[in-house]
Amino acid sequence: MSRIASRFDSLRASGRTALIPYITAGDPQPDVTVPLMHALVEAGADLLELGVPFSDPMADGPVIQAACERALKHHVSLRQVLEMVKAFRATDGDTPVILMGYLNPVEVMGYEAFAAAAREAGVDGLLTVDLPPEEGCELVAALKSQHIDPIFLAAPTSSDERIRLMANNGGGFLYYVSFKGVTGANRLDVQAVKEKLDQIRANTDLPVGVGFGIRDAQSAAQVAGVADAVVVGSALVNRIAELADEPERIPAEAPRVIAEMRAAMDAG
Amino acid sequence: MATQCSDLTGLPDADGHFGPYGGRFVAETLMGPLEELRQAYETFCADPGFQRELDQDLAHFVGRPSPLYHAERWSRQLGGAQIYLKREDLNHTGAHKVNNTVGQALLARRMGKKRVIAETGAGQHGVATATVAARFGMQCVVYMGAEDIQRQAINVYRMRLLGAEVVAVESGSRTLKDALNEAMRDWVTNVDDTFYIIGTVAGPHPYPAMVRDFQAIIGREARAQMLEQVGRLPDALIACVGGGSNAIGLFYPFIDDKDVAMYGVEGGGEGIDSGRHAAPLCAGRPGVLHGNRTYLMEDADGQIIETHSVSAGLDYPGVGPEHAWLKDCGRAQYVAVTDEQALDAFHELTRCEGIMPALESSHALAYARQLAPTLDKDRILLVNLSGRGDKDIHTVAALEGIEV
Numbered sequence: 001m002s003r004i005a006s007r008f009d010s011l012r013a014s015g016r017t018a019l020i021p022y023i024t025a026g027d028p029q030p031d032v033t034v035p036l037m038h039a040l041v042e043a044g045a046d047l048l049e050l051g052v053p054f055s056d057p058m059a060d061g062p063v064i065q066a067a068c069e070r071a072l073k074h075h076v077s078l079r080q081v082l083e084m085v086k087a088f089r090a091t092d093g094d095t096p097v098i099l100m101g102y103l104n105p106v107e108v109m110g111y112e113a114f115a116a117a118a119r120e121a122g123v124d125g126l127l128t129v130d131l132p133p134e135e136g137c138e139l140v141a142a143l144k145s146q147h148i149d150p151i152f153l154a155a156p157t158s159s160d161e162r163i164r165l166m167a168n169n170g171g172g173f174l175y176y177v178s179f180k181g182v183t184g185a186n187r188l189d190v191q192a193v194k195e196k197l198d199q200i201r202a203n204t205d206l207p208v209g210v211g212f213g214i215r216d217a218q219s220a221a222q223v224a225g226v227a228d229a230v231v232v233g234s235a236l237v238n239r240i241a242e243l244a245d246e247p248e249r250i251p252a253e254a255p256r257v258i259a260e261m262r263a264a265m266d267a268g
Numbered sequence: 269m270a271t272q273c274s275d276l277t278g279l280p281d282a283d284g285h286f287g288p289y290g291g292r293f294v295a296e297t298l299m300g301p302l303e304e305l306r307q308a309y310e311t312f313c314a315d316p317g318f319q320r321e322l323d324q325d326l327a328h329f330v331g332r333p334s335p336l337y338h339a340e341r342w343s344r345q346l347g348g349a350q351i352y353l354k355r356e357d358l359n360h361t362g363a364h365k366v367n368n369t370v371g372q373a374l375l376a377r378r379m380g381k382k383r384v385i386a387e388t389g390a391g392q393h394g395v396a397t398a399t400v401a402a403r404f405g406m407q408c409v410v411y412m413g414a415e416d417i418q419r420q421a422i423n424v425y426r427m428r429l430l431g432a433e434v435v436a437v438e439s440g441s442r443t444l445k446d447a448l449n450e451a452m453r454d455w456v457t458n459v460d461d462t463f464y465i466i467g468t469v470a471g472p473h474p475y476p477a478m479v480r481d482f483q484a485i486i487g488r489e490a491r492a493q494m495l496e497q498v499g500r501l502p503d504a505l506i507a508c509v510g511g512g513s514n515a516i517g518l519f520y521p522f523i524d525d526k527d528v529a530m531y532g533v534e535g536g537g538e539g540i541d542s543g544r545h546a547a548p549l550c551a552g553r554p555g556v557l558h559g560n561r562t563y564l565m566e567d568a569d570g571q572i573i574e575t576h577s578v579s580a581g582l583d584y585p586g587v588g589p590e591h592a593w594l595k596d597c598g599r600a601q602y603v604a605v606t607d608e609q610a611l612d613a614f615h616e617l618t619r620c621e622g623i624m625p626a627l628e629s630s631h632a633l634a635y636a637r638q639l640a641p642t643l644d645k646d647r648i649l650l651v652n653l654s655g656r657g658d659k660d661i662h663t664v665a666a667l668e669g670i671e672v
Contacts, residue, residue: 055571056445056557058452059295065439077569103293103556108570130293130556134283155297157459162299180297181457 003096003124004149004172007046008207008228017224017265019044020209021258022100022233024051024067025084026076028244034087035251036240041095043255044262049127049231052081052101059129061184063234066241078105078114082121089122098125098151098172103139111142119146125172127151133162133169140169153177156196160203167204173229174204178212184234188213194226217264224265232261273597276523279590284473284560287596289589292472294452294559301459306474308379313481318374325370326485329403330360332367334486336493336650342620348640349647352502353623354490356514356654363626363655364486364514365396369465371482373400376463383407383462387451389416389444389510390580390628391423392655393467398432408432411450413443416580423659441574444584448558468511469588472559476588483517490650491521502650504529504639508631509549509602510581512588514654519600529601532591533635535577536604546575546582549595549602562589578607578663579627581655605634613637614657614664626655627663 001009011018021040025033037048053071057064078101085097099118106114106128118126126143133140133152140150149172154163156179167174176197179187193210200208210223211231223230239254272287279286292302312318326332335355343351356364369386376384384406388394394410401408410427414436417424427434440446448471455464469476469483494501505522507515509532522528537545545551548563555564557572565573565585577583594600605613610627613634618624625633629652636651643649657664665672 055440055573056449058449058558059456061453062439069440072571075569079569104564104566104572105570107556107561108566108568129295130559132292132294132296132299135291135293153296155295155299157297157300159300162296166296177295177297180459182453185457 002147002149002172003094004047007096008173011046017227018046018209018229019258019262019265020047020049020229020231021045021236022049022051022231023236023240024053024064024071025081026053026071026074027067027237027240028070029247030074030076030080032247032250033084036254037088038092039251039255040258041092043259045095045258047096047098047229049098049100050081050085052078052099052105054102054105057102059182061182061234063184063237063241067237070244078109082117082123085123086121096124097122098127099123100127101129103128103131106139111139115142115146115148118148123148125149125151127153127175129153133165136169151175154200156180160199163200163203167206170206173207173209174200175231176200176208176210178210181212183212185213186215188219190222190226193223197226217260220261221264221268224268230261230265232258273599276594276597276599279593280473280477284477286590286593288554289561289592290473290476291561292559293556293561294472295456297456297459298472302472302474309375309474309478312375312378318378322371322374325374326367330366330370331358332485333489334358336490336497339621342617343640345620346637346640348645349503349643349649350645351636351640352494352648352650353653354486354518354650356486356652357623357625357629357656361396361399362658363392363396364483364517365393365467366399367485367517368467368479368482368513369393369396369400372463372465373404373406376406376465377404379463381461381463383458384465385409385411385451385454385462386465386467387411387444387447388467389413389447389583390659391416391420391427392581392659394432394434395423395426395430397465398427398430401432402430409454410434411437411447411454413437413441413447415442416444419580419663420659422662445572468513469516469590470511470558470560470562470586476560476590479513480516480520480590483513484520486514486517486652487519487521490518494650498648501525501528502648504531505650506531506533506632506636507652508533508582508628508654509587509591510535510546510584510628511586512591514652516588516590518652519594523599530594530599531635532600532602533631534602534604535579535582535631536606537576539606540604544576545604546577546584547604548585548587549591550604554592557586560589562586562592578610579631581626581628582631603635605631609634611664611667618657623653624657625653626657627660629654
């Protein structure tokens, strides 16, 4: 069983919802990332989403765009991101790590080469924002041959047919984008999310994570009431941005956002 | 590969592919709306009422057909092949861009969308979009890189006069590619009531095919005009390539005319060897950006790199996927000319024929200027004069140290 599947199994057994923080690798500088990953696990993260910086993050709002720009000032490449995962794995063999990003860096490395290197580094899943299942057959096959879960994003506009297509091609969990828009926007409607999750669950048994627009402990707790996992990106990255000039403070201070969410989710 | 290249006019396939290029590489939220757009486009294409409305607008609003002009004096001066110019510069708003915006705006109206958005580099597509939005009473937002807003102040003011909101894009390299990113972000957010009018033959399916079809009027007219005026087809077609919409518009109706050579001219900037250029087909490699797989300017890590061209309309790191496939199949050749060569051609045509070309089109002219003297006098080169140069006079003056 994959690390992602066994993590969701044990969470389900204890009646808890997964908390998945997102950070952009190398933001604001490369040496912050691995200590920050460990600190996020300490603060209550169940899985980690590590963003691969890209020059043209079309699906992201201003907060994550800026994070990509900070990381790219240090020329953080996909290969370096894999090195970071490897370094994290040296002392944490349990927490699933999912890479999130855009297709082109993976395309340039080559699907087979990427999948092999990612497995060797200890990556558990890959989420490519701009790769719908129709275009993803080759990459999905390469990932599955290395036991890496391809994670697809479902949206408010996804039909039953498309949800099944994503569920059948994907693995690990299905990521539901909570509204039409970019990351970090303030458009979350928990009732609408609940209705869509009912539709998604009628089409797949995969766990469903919800992301985009979860800003604070309260919205995290609300979404935790309806989802199998809560993904938090911009709210955390915003905190990192505030501390960008004092990066040594980031591992200790930024994860507090996550600890507060964890507490609210577990209390709810 | 050879067999796949055999039916070049029948592309793209049902999923929007031109060989390995094209496709739909977008966030899931847009997959449904893109399919809806494809279906609407197919339905209206087959609707004689829609075609009639489009033809009427092209005739009476745009001013088509545009003339085919024999540049006799310039041809004589160059001492070789005869050069004919397809005068897209004489269209309403001064470039070929309006052929496409009229088509997409009519489609938007039929689909019940009240708001249109666009990206723009030099501002020509933004102006063409603002123009049709004004005419149809639609709300219009144009995204433009902050850098380009500085370079193209007159077009920014034109768009505002036409009632469009021009949004400065401050992210990334603050140019056309970033404007496209921002327009995509707007579209994903407002997809229910908004129609995204993409200005070139790039982006996710069905845009490359749809924009080509709206621009193919250029080649259809030019082909008929050639037969009428000269009694035969030209030996070669020459057009500049940024995203590639004016080039594909000229090329497409000639693809099956195997004896007609095709040359796409990219922005060579300070020279291909300098690395400071905008020539993905000449010096880039395949990748995925802005919804399609195509040739890109990218670094070893897959990050998109900044492009350089004196012409803002060519300053784009990607290119339409159909051009990528025409290149791989060998049906079209892609070359680059430098800023300096383009500027020389700009001056030469202005002085010799009394026609001031856009800096984009000057790249096509510069290649014609190289090719013509190597050919006999009975050979014919057909150059797409895609836009007029009024918008560029500040750029040209600044390069020559003159204050206008």
